Amino acid sequence: MTHRIAIVGGTGPEGRGLATRFALAGHAVVLGSRDRERAAAAAADVMAVVTGAAPTDQPRGTVSGASNAEAVDAVGLDGLVVLTVPFEAHRATLESLAPALAGMIVVDAVVPVRFERGPRPVEVPEGSAAEQAAALLPGARVVAAFHNIAAEALLDPSRVLHEDVLVASDHAEATAVVSALVTEIASLRAVNAGPLRFARYLEGLTVLLIGINGRYKTRSGVRIEGLPEAGIVGGGGTA
Numbered sequence: 001m002t003h004r005i006a007i008v009g010g011t012g013p014e015g016r017g018l019a020t021r022f023a024l025a026g027h028a029v030v031l032g033s034r035d036r037e038r039a040a041a042a043a044a045d046v047m048a049v050v051t052g053a054a055p056t057d058q059p060r061g062t063v064s065g066a067s068n069a070e071a072v073d074a075v076g077l078d079g080l081v082v083l084t085v086p087f088e089a090h091r092a093t094l095e096s097l098a099p100a101l102a103g104m105i106v107v108d109a110v111v112p113v114r115f116e117r118g119p120r121p122v123e124v125p126e127g128s129a130a131e132q133a134a135a136l137l138p139g140a141r142v143v144a145a146f147h148n149i150a151a152e153a154l155l156d157p158s159r160v161l162h163e164d165v166l167v168a169s170d171h172a173e174a175t176a177v178v179s180a181l182v183t184e185i186a187s188l189r190a191v192n193a194g195p196l197r198f199a200r201y202l203e204g205l206t207v208l209l210i211g212i213n214g215r216y217k218t219r220s221g222v223r224i225e226g227l228p229e230a231g232i233v234g235g236g237g238t239a
């Protein structure tokens, strides 16, 4: 199924990386920004990468740019919204978009992290960024996902991603939609990580991965071993 996907805070590496992979999978992506022109420039850059990627059987999608609010409006109620702003901007961004996000699936990839001689977790009163989103957006279906994949890996379309995306949500249908989206990206698997209260572990795991990346000079990800095939979605998507 082809989705319309708005990425709020989409001009950074994680937003552009996800946009690259979503467009390669055939989806229509709108990169959001505080600045329309910055969004348009980022969208043109991503589209050039998508167009230049090795051909597959999958028809390419599109990437355009807009303000964050316009991006959400453009995808409509049937679309998906992905959040990739820094945690410092999480609350204010969601408060400003809350009315428009009612009824939508909101995928939160934000990691509460700060850097002081290495990465450190930021304590969130609600338990996690994703639970903060759910508290701020009572009418939306919040799904925590994509925290553990490095932007650099997403940005390189030639890189096959033998990784898992852990998906946590209190909404079964939204979990299914996001899990299906995950599996369209380059060999990624979606693993149902349970209810949204477990999002704190998905977010915290990224703090650990950033530290590992620093020590090993790499871009690591996660792969859960020992799952029955029936418990996993995906693993064989297109690059």
Ligand SMILES: NC(=O)c1ccc[n+]([C@@H]2O[C@H](COP(=O)([O-])OP(=O)(O)OC[C@H]3O[C@@H](n4cnc5c(N)ncnc54)[C@H](OP(=O)(O)O)[C@@H]3O)[C@@H](O)[C@H]2O)c1
Binding pocket: 009, 010, 011, 012, 013, 014, 015, 032, 033, 034, 035, 038, 039, 083, 084, 085, 086, 087, 088, 089, 093, 109, 110, 111, 112, 113, 146, 147, 148, 149, 150, 151, 152, 206
């Ligand atoms: N980078 C990774 O490898 C990675 C991996 C997993 C998860 N994440 C998470 O994904 C999110 C984005 O990561 P990133 O590395 O792409 O971050 P980033 O480059 O620091 O920020 C992404 C975008 O957010 C917007 N933004 C920045 N400050 C803002 C503010 N005060 N208010 C509103 N918008 C603001 C900016 O877009 P405009 O200036 O155009 O508005 C910026 O391009 C973070 O929460 C991060 O923890 C990142």
